[in-house]
Amino acid sequence: MPKARKRKTPITLTDPTTTTIHTTSNSNSSSKPKSGRTVIRRFHVLLKLQTQLQKAAFHDPSKKTELLNVEREIEDLGGLKAYQRMSVIGQGSDRGGGSEKVLVGWLRDMELHKLQAEKKLQLLEVGALKPDNYASCSSWIENTPMDLNSRHPAIIEQDFLLLDQESNYEKWDVISLSLVLNFVPEPLDRGRMLGLAYDFLVDGGHLFVALPLPCLSNSRYLDFEHFTGLMKFLGFTQLQCHWREGGKMVYYLFRKEIRGVGADPGSSQTRGANSNVIPERFTKKTVLRQGNRNNFSIVLCNSR
Template structure:
């Protein structure tokens, strides 16, 4: 799962029991703080600035990450959110959609080769092992069956048109830079076989409460990259949105500036800053 995270906001320490509580609302709060800390850490690292103020802020960030339990604690909390008592993992939705498309009945073509990016559990697709050959990867593997691998460092030649299905469940929103989110989607497109399937799960506010992204705008971006939307699942007041796409030929943007630069699509102080940009649109 790509590094780091969300909006640039002040670092505010929650109560001391936040990192150990298992209550869903506390878990979400701590995960959000991890996102803020990790994004800021990445931004400072990329800036190349080495003055005393930057070093001091990096030290404070690292200290707070350790106070929260480190990346291991973050991953544990995220994995907990995949348990049935928290609504179950998004992989169940992906499996259901693939079965609706009949992808489990393709004995003549062999197993589906799937790349699961940002895997927290090693056995999400174990129940489908008769028709899915899953390769789970994550930046910080918590299990020997999960390959520790940065998606952005995957070899483009050996992975070109290799995968029948790719899962980006709660992955895109963890990428710190909007243009890297676009790059991730384009990389996924190049790695998939023709007519392959891409699954994306995002926090619903990424597309319903962002200044720079709407459901329609995201659909246009996916079309430009070369993905046709097959399925969409979300509800008003819900927390998540799920998409299923099929690879097709890219659709050129008529006005590249609409997709290569941030453009306010919604006004209001309560909006978030999530965006997906295409560097060479």
């Protein structure tokens, strides 16, 4: 069978606020940093479009052809395997290493590593691409790596959003969401993920969030102030934040506060009785910036 001709293919999202994106789907140079980022960005766009078309096709059969075309391009890019491969390459020591270095440094700054004689920190690493990211800290961190599509037998294959809430309630000392929220297609699911993280952490536990910097610096619907306000509402206190001008990532460390102490009323969206008092600014997408922006957002749900 002859190889498909490689060409630039425009994809226009059905969301009228989303811009048309042009990018090549040549994965032969995928080991190069720029090419790897292109594959990852392209995959995010296609996954979002796939989700939109799956919903639309349920009511409009004519959308099925568009859906098939999107799914075909996802497969042409290599699917999740290509995304994961690029992400692993991006975590290489020659490109700054993985975000676990940032988290470990912050935990050491709080001297949590000195508690190893009493009890290891129970860490849930969501979106783990390698099973041994925290091997050097095994004397004080008990890591449980998990991913939607496991690349290794030691990585649990599991959707975080489908974790059993009862057995994971207040189970974890630390939860890492490194390059995870931006991979979730729906804004409501991103909000639900943060709410579940609150429920799954012990009181005083820590949540690590790593995002591509443009998610906050160049989003139409989300900026630094809105994000930290949303996190405070859910019941988190910001302890650390690191990013730099011209950089590609932003890192946060939050501490879970006991509800009613340092948190706004009705902060739980996953099980709280007061979820109906969630401020409107957190329950819908509101334009915060004009111009050529991306559409990344996080939305909380008023109903369960």
